[in-house]
Amino acid sequence: MTDKERGYRYQETHPETGRPWPDIPEAALALWDRLTGYSAPPEACLINYYEGEARMGLHVDSDEEAWDAPVLSISLGDTALFRIGGILRTDPTRSVRLASGDVCMLGGPSRRAFHGVDRIMPGTSRLLPKGGRINLTLRRVTIPG
Numbered sequence: 469m470t471d472k473e474r475g476y477r478y479q480e481t482h483p484e485t486g487r488p489w490p491d492i493p494e495a496a497l498a499l500w501d502r503l504t505g506y507s508a509p510p511e512a513c514l515i516n517y518y519e520g521e522a523r524m525g526l527h528v529d530s531d532e533e534a535w536d537a538p539v540l541s542i543s544l545g546d547t548a549l550f551r552i553g554g555i556l557r558t559d560p561t562r563s564v565r566l567a568s569g570d571v572c573m574l575g576g577p578s579r580r581a582f583h584g585v586d587r588i589m590p591g592t593s594r595l596l597p598k599g600g601r602i603n604l605t606l607r608r609v610t611i612p613g
């Protein structure tokens with residue numbers, strides 16, 4: 469979760485209800501197993517919803533201890549213009565369209581690559597009744613013991 473006071477962090481429970489987060493859906497866990505080949509399951513499934521002009525600036529996912537684990541994301545709904553560069557913010561970037569059902573894995577050297585979402589392309593999917601895009605991002609946070 470993230471907030472103004474303490475920034476981005478992983479926590480076991482919902483900050484408002486105090487309840488544990490729901491289980492990660494089986495289908496997402498199965499994809500993780502099949503595609504990452506990582507020795508342990510993901511511990512977080514972040515859900516981002518993009519509507520209208522929503523975007524995500526270039527960043528590196530760096531709040532996890534398990535740097536060797538890939539980050540796997542699943543795109544649902546409208547197509548995103550996804551941008552990926554190198555390990556320096558100033559490295560050249562290129563953009564890739566992520567359509568509904570596409571899965572994007574940042575593993576190996578790309579695990580430390582700057583990436584972000586430039587924009588969503590409205591009307592490119594009928595999956596979500598009100599349009600927009602949902603991205604599920606699976607991450608291993610702790611080093612498997």
Ligand SMILES: O=C(O)CCC(=O)C(=O)O
Nearest residue numbers: 516529541584585603605
């Ligand atoms: O929405 C996406 O495809 C990217 C999400 C992302 O970069 C993140 O959650 O850190």
